Amino acid sequence: MRGPGGVLYGATELYQIDTTNTETVLHNFAGVTDGIGPEGALLLSGGGLVGVTNFAPSSPFQGTAYKLDMGIHTFHAFGSGNDGKFPMPA
């Protein structure tokens, strides 16, 4: 997706491409607590970019939601209780 200032963001690793087409890797998903398999576009919401991963190798294994602002913050791990499993990307 295109974020503030015309910068492009995407995720397998999380990367940024600025207006001079220079790529910067912002985050590599280690799969311990931050999930693996980030998919789809990132959504601009609440001053950050929100995305999901489809799997998480640590419990409960069924996806995470994260926010990228001044750093990356995993704010929800799916699969505990009835909160759903395997979030679909944007």
Added chain:
Amino acid sequence: MTAAGSFVYGTTQTGGTGHNGVVYQFDSTGAETILYNLTGGADGGEPTILSSDGVGNLYGTTVLGGTSTSCPVFTTAIGCGVVFSEHCEPDGNGPVHIYRRDRWGLPIREWYWTPQETSTAPLFMEAPVMERSSK
């Protein structure tokens, strides 16, 4: 997954009380609220995409369930439950473009639906002006 206001809305493929996926909302603090649990019956199961029309409605599609081999479309207010059908997707303001995709994401059947306005929400009636196969 889609954003509207300060909220992010999305679906999960499985899980929830009906084990057929949920529609969820994250607020600005990251707190999750489950808006709807799909049952896998007439309301569908295994939701895929989720879209917002920007005026308070969510649109969704599912892989499973539904009441017809054609493709019922749905819209309802955010927070009031969402009804899903097969792979359907609103396509701008005109007739709704509906498709079924194969495992590689390629459309294999397509329909176009015509909006029917009601007093509460736009509904869509099937207008099978096109059905084709790409494979």
